[in-house]
Amino acid sequence: EAEVAQSPRYKITEKSQAVAFWCDPISGHATLYWYRQILGQGPELLVQFQDESVVDDSQLPKDRFSAERLKGVDSTLKIQPAELGDSAMYLCASSFLGPSGAYEQYFGPGTRLTVT
Amino acid sequence: TQLLEQSPQFLSIQEGENLTVYCNSSSVFSSLQWYRQEPGEGPVLLVTVVTGGEVKKLKRLTFQFGDARKDSSLHITAAQPGDTGLYLCAGDDSGAGSYQLTFGKGTKLSVIP
Numbered sequence: 472e473a474e475v476a477q478s479p480r481y482k483i484t485e486k487s488q489a490v491a492f493w494c495d496p497i498s499g500h501a502t503l504y505w506y507r508q509i510l511g512q513g514p515e516l517l518v519q520f521q522d523e524s525v526v527d528d529s530q531l532p533k534d535r536f537s538a539e540r541l542k543g544v545d546s547t548l549k550i551q552p553a554e555l556g557d558s559a560m561y562l563c564a565s566s567f568l569g570p571s572g573a574y575e576q577y578f579g580p581g582t583r584l585t586v587t
Numbered sequence: 588t589q590l591l592e593q594s595p596q597f598l599s600i601q602e603g604e605n606l607t608v609y610c611n612s613s614s615v616f617s618s619l620q621w622y623r624q625e626p627g628e629g630p631v632l633l634v635t636v637v638t639g640g641e642v643k644k645l646k647r648l649t650f651q652f653g654d655a656r657k658d659s660s661l662h663i664t665a666a667q668p669g670d671t672g673l674y675l676c677a678g679d680d681s682g683a684g685s686y687q688l689t690f691g692k693g694t695k696l697s698v699i700p
Contacts, residue, residue, distance in 0.1 A: 474656055475629075477629075487634050504687075511673070511692075511693070511695065512692050512693065513675055513677075513690030513691055513692045513693050514630070514675075514690050515690070516687060516688075519683070519685065519687060526685050527685065527687065558620065562629050562630070564629075566686060569635055571635040571636075571637050572617070573618035573620075573635050573679060574618075574679065574686040575620065575632060575635055576620070576632070576677075576688055577628050577632060578622075578629035578630045578631070578632075580628055580629045580637065581627075581628065581629045583627065
């Protein structure tokens with residue numbers, strides 16, 4: 472069964488350092504999303520891509536966060552410099568039109584970031 | 588941004604009991620999805636409901652979409668320890684022009700053996 476891949480699964484970094492996360496969506500899924508999830512809360516959208524183009528990055532803290540999907544396939548999310556408040560789970564998802572007739576999102580396993 | 592409220596926020600029950608989790612909004616959604624998330628993992632899609640009044644069953648889980656497509660419920664019959672996890676509902680914001688999901692804060696379920 473096709474899955475969304477993410478790496479690394481866990482990352483510990485010191486504040487002010489740079490960190491990067493990678494995501495490979497399910498093959499053929501044109502839309503890709505990055506979310507941030509605080510422990511015990513629902514995911515919050517950071518950025519949405521349609522192929523290689525950014526559709527929505529209104530919630531992305533652009534002073535320190537950047538995201539790219541250069542060839543419209545895999546994607547990278549970067550934080551520089553990392554702050555203590557960035558500690559969270561970073562989730563990647565991709566979507567397609569499901570059998571129900573509605574779009575459905577499928578998530579990767581996430582990257583758990585701890586900033587010390 | 589459409590808001591989704593989930594209740595209860597926490598639920599701890601004994602194995603074998605029944606439970607219902609609610610997801611409510613003042614806005615209409617094109618569709619609504621339910622996910623289950625285990626600690627340290629990504630959310631796993633359980634079901635998508637599209638039509639007002641729709642009921643879907645997944646083994647011991649029953650999902651219902653409200654007639655007005657503003658609310659949804661998840662009922663679990665004879666809960667098992669394997670049902671433990673964070674249950675998230677998410678509404679389709681596609682009316683805003685692009686397919687996006689708005690998530691509730693989740694219901695954390697613990698089923699005690």
